[in-house]
Amino acid sequence: MALLEARGLSVNYGGLYANKDIDLDCHTGKLVGLIGPNGAGKTTFIDAITGFTPVSEGKVTFDGVDLAGVSPDQRALMGLTRTFQSLELFEDLSVRDNLMAAAERPKWHSFLTDIVMPGRNERQFKEQVDWALEIMGLQDRADTLPSDLSHGQRKLISVARALAAKPKLVLLDEPAAGLDTSESQLLGQHLREFLEHDMSLFLIDHDMGLVLNVCDYIYVLDFGKIIAHGTPAEVRADPAVISAYLGESAGEEQAQRGAEFGAATTTTEATS
Known part of the structure; x- marks a missing residue:
């Protein structure tokens, strides 16, 4: 199948x-x-x-x-994830935070967990975000805003974001x-x-x-x-x-x- x-x-x-x-x-x-x-x-x-x-x-x-x-x-x-022709990046977030937003898998009770354990998401998904940055060669751009990068690099961010969720x-x-x-x-x-x-x-x-x-x-x-x-x-x-x-x-x-x-x-x- x-x-x-x-x-x-x-x-x-x-x-x-x-x-x-x-x-x-x-x-x-x-x-x-x-x-x-x-x-x-x-x-x-x-x-x-x-x-x-x-x-x-x-x-x-x-x-x-x-x-x-x-x-x-x-x-x-x-x-099952996808990329878009228009990229759809969060321009006011760093490259790393763009990937973090995609890697997170929130549930209905996630906001309660975040209150009790702040920073949980960053620790939980940091490994897969770092992996996506590395495989796309974007480690040195992790803290940069997408608007400060070339069109080619922005394309790579879009792909890396789809990968960050490990689909x-x-x-x-x-x-x-x-x-x-x-x-x-x-x-x-x-x-x-x-x-x-x-x-x-x-x-x-x-x-x-x-x-x-x-x-x-x-x-x-x-x-x-x-x-x-x-x-x-x-x-x-x-x-x-x-x-x-x-x-x-x-x-x-x-x-x-x-x-x-x-x-x-x-x-x-x-x-x-």
Whole structure:
């Protein structure tokens, strides 16, 4: 059984299907990618999986549990977390406190415990926050405000915040958007490292070099429907993908970029 399963998932807005009959699996310990042109319905799919938009038809299960009627916060408590394209950082909190806010799992009686044991949360979650900062290379930025950091660093904070809760599955919505080549390569290295810590990843991004070189399996979405899926090599060579998403010339260009990305990543790992 896959960690996350979508069967016949459809999202309908006033008669218009943003997602239609999507079947998709995310297995434990794997990095699964979803690509497609703008407007294909990729973010809508993440919204449906995480409970931010209602599923019109179909079924979604996570860790064997049917998610119908489960709220977004309850899904997060189950270990299903996500990032947002708009980052949604707390600008008046330090990087560390941004992560602490995500790591905490409050219950109805938490405020009483905080009165009796002030500082309990900081002690309890400090270890996993420190781990998330370290794995994303943000230790020296822990006490900095997000507004004082570059766009690339802010993107890394968003990913680190999702990791701080030690989830089972993280859904990343275009984490490389706005990053330069070197920043994207660094992010790619981090993503593969996450799999060594009992987590699985689901990645949406327009950076084909990143997606083709870090994912174990890729789905391709076009006009709300899955038109292809397979290993990176299979997707790169699929005529439907080349025609509907890349185009002949774009396909050759992105394949070349993917090869260069992989070579650069290998070189970086060899020298580190």
